Amino acid sequence: MSENSEQPVDPWAPPNPDRVELGKPATPPVHDQNTVISMPGADVPPPPAAPGGAYGYPTPAPVPPATPSYGYPPASPYPSYGAGYAQPGWQQSPSNGMGTTAMVLGIIAVVGFCMYGLGIILGVLALIFGIIGMKKANRGEATNRGMALAGVILGSVGILVSAVFLAFMIWVIVESPESLDDSEDPFATSLSLDAGSR
Numbered sequence: 001m002s003e004n005s006e007q008p009v010d011p012w013a014p015p016n017p018d019r020v021e022l023g024k025p026a027t028p029p030v031h032d033q034n035t036v037i038s039m040p041g042a043d044v045p046p047p048p049a050a051p052g053g054a055y056g057y058p059t060p061a062p063v064p065p066a067t068p069s070y071g072y073p074p075a076s077p078y079p080s081y082g083a084g085y086a087q088p089g090w091q092q093s094p095s096n097g098m099g100t101t102a103m104v105l106g107i108i109a110v111v112g113f114c115m116y117g118l119g120i121i122l123g124v125l126a127l128i129f130g131i132i133g134m135k136k137a138n139r140g141e142a143t144n145r146g147m148a149l150a151g152v153i154l155g156s157v158g159i160l161v162s163a164v165f166l167a168f169m170i171w172v173i174v175e176s177p178e179s180l181d182d183s184e185d186p187f188a189t190s191l192s193l194d195a196g197s198r
Contacts, residue, residue: 099133099144102126102151109158116169119162126155 105126113119133148142148 094141094143095136096133096142096144096147098129098136099142099146099148099151102128102130102133102155103147104151105129106151106154106158110154110161113158113161113165115162117162117166119158120166123155123158123160123162126151126158130155 103126105122109119109122109126112122130148130151130153133142133151134145136142137145137148
């Protein structure tokens with residue numbers, strides 16, 4: 001076997017200074033224009049200082065001496081909270097709860113018409129909330145007049161469909177008394193063994 005003259009390279013060893021230049025390259029100037037300080041013969045004066053102020057801030061206005069006010073609080077040189085610090089007009093957020101509730105109850109009343117009268121109750125509630133929501137929208141207190149109108153319409157449809165379904169179920173029960181007759185055995189098809197008939 002012949003030996004290799006190169007030794008295995010350690011990946012964690014520092015780089016060889018003969019092969020890698022470790023010095024920083026010379027950086028070119030950022031721009032070629034002269035600044036005020038670099039111009040020959042330019043004397044830059046220091047920034048002006050505020051009279052009597054520290055760090056460039058002016059001194060505060062003098063507070064007038066307190067005069068007797070005869071039962072009133074002394075006057076302040078600063079504006080009160082109500083004057084000068086007023087926020088711009090904030091508008092009250094719309095109260096859209098009635099219209100949204102009306103629409104949700106109307107949807108449940110229409111979908112749940114077969115819940116034996118619950119659709120009628122939910123439809124009436126949807127109708128009431130929808131009318132209140134439409135009145136709020138007309139006054140400008142709410143912005144969802146369409147949802148309130150949908151609640152009124154769906155509530156009315158839910159009342160109508162639930163009432164028709166409930167009337168149909170009552171009619172079916174009244175017109176078919178033979179289905180509820182107790183003389184007929186509902187387990188007539190089941191097998192029963194009598195122990196004494198052997």
